[in-house]
Amino acid sequence: MMSVTGKAKDVAEAREALDGIFSAIAYLAGQGLPLRRREEKTSNLQRLLDQSERTCPALKTWRKRKQTFTSPEIQNEILELMASAIVRQIANSVREDVFAVMADETRDSAGTEQVAICLRSVNKQLEVEEQLIGLYSVESTTALVLSTVIKDALLRMELDLKQLRGQCYDGAANMSGKFKGVQALIKQEEPRAVFVHCTAHRLNLAVQDCMDGVRPLRDTIQETGRMIGFFRDSPKRLSCLIHFGADKSLRPLCPTRWTCSEPALASVINNYTAVLSSLEAIADDPSTRPDQASTASGHARRMQSFDFFFGLSLALHLLRMTTPVMHADNKTQSHISVSRWTKVSHTEA
Incomplete structure (x- = not known):
């Protein structure tokens, strides 16, 4: 024995x-x-x-x-234990005070609708904390379904809806609707939960309306996006760009997040000569397919016009003024990683 x-x-x-x-x-x-x-x-x-x-x-x-x-099954179980420990820690940190909830829905690469839910609170040092508490799959994005998911998430964390003082969503009707939106349904149970249209989303919409409302800016940005895609879709064309002296490859242009477009426009204007020379070389190369050569020639002619250069410079100037606002809006956000598990593992073992 x-x-x-x-x-x-x-x-x-x-x-x-x-x-x-x-x-x-x-x-x-x-x-x-x-x-x-x-x-x-x-x-x-x-x-x-x-x-x-x-x-x-x-x-x-x-x-x-x-x-x-x-084993894979036990690995997943361990990850779930860690995630639960982190969520419990977050819940304990905000349970004694009021808080706000932020939510946004999106579709992942598999086509599944998911809702990201975050809590916003102020700690004892009067510092703002924004913490992700989970991603939740939903079958539909109606206001009733989304409000139920939010309330269920708070219930699982043992957070009282009576402590909710703020709601932050985008401007979609199912979220911000005055009578049947998510914010309205939650207000029926807690009238003090004030709804605020997401600041970052409003900034993005304002920039989008500004750009779309001015024809030279709209046309230049659309043309720039197609040209960047033309280079990034082909390693051979990217190599040609580097051959003509581009210090770095062109950055992708986000079609929806206008406030993130500054790096893409800057990469074009900082490598303007190299981009133009590359397009002309591709258009004159006998080995280039006719449709690709024609596309390169069209981009080159557009870049040689004053309207394009002026529109690109003006768009970049405007976006550079919005970037500090975007950073100021996001600087108080905090991200939760599994490394926080080390802070709670011993106390909950």
Whole structure:
């Protein structure tokens, strides 16, 4: 029969090994890295554990067991435990005071509608904190469904709706509708939850209306977006651009976030000569397909006009004035990573 001392030693070594596995998973998740690959032996988690074995003999001994608690199912369960611990910590930090909720829905690459919900509060040092509490899949984006999801998320965190003092959404009718929007449905239960149209969204709409309302700006930005896509769609054309002296590749132009378009326009105007020379070279190259050569020729003619250069310069000037406003609006936001697990793991073990 194993002695008490031997049993305690085995428990201590097992605890140390499991702590190493939890720490490895927390590190990878916090860095946004995938844990698994097609071949489990070459996954990021297994490679990280291989490195950890050098300083942790208990982990090396543990991984020789038949059950090592590193299967994909257990990895997912560990991640859920960490996420729950972080959410509980967030809930505890805001439960004693009033708070505001922010939500926005979007469709992911798989076509699934998801709602991102954040809490906004003020800590004891009077510092604003914005913390993501989760992504929730929804079957529809009606006001009733979205308001139910928000209230359910608060209920799961044991946050009283009576403590809600603010709502921040975009200007879509299902969110901001005066009578049947999400903000109106929540106000029926808590009238003190004041609705505020998202500042970043309003800024983006204002810039969009400004650009779309001026023909030279609108035409120049649309042409610039097509030209940037023309280069970025082909490694050969990007190589040609670098060959003519471009210091960096062209930045993509976001079709919806106008306040993020400054880097794209700046990359064109800072490499104006190289871009124009590349387009002319592509248009004159006999090996270029006729449709691509014609497109390059059209872009080159447009770049040689005063209207294009003036419109590009003016758009960049206007966007540079909105960028500080955008940064000022976002600077109080904080991001939650799984690294916060280390702050609560020992207290909740």
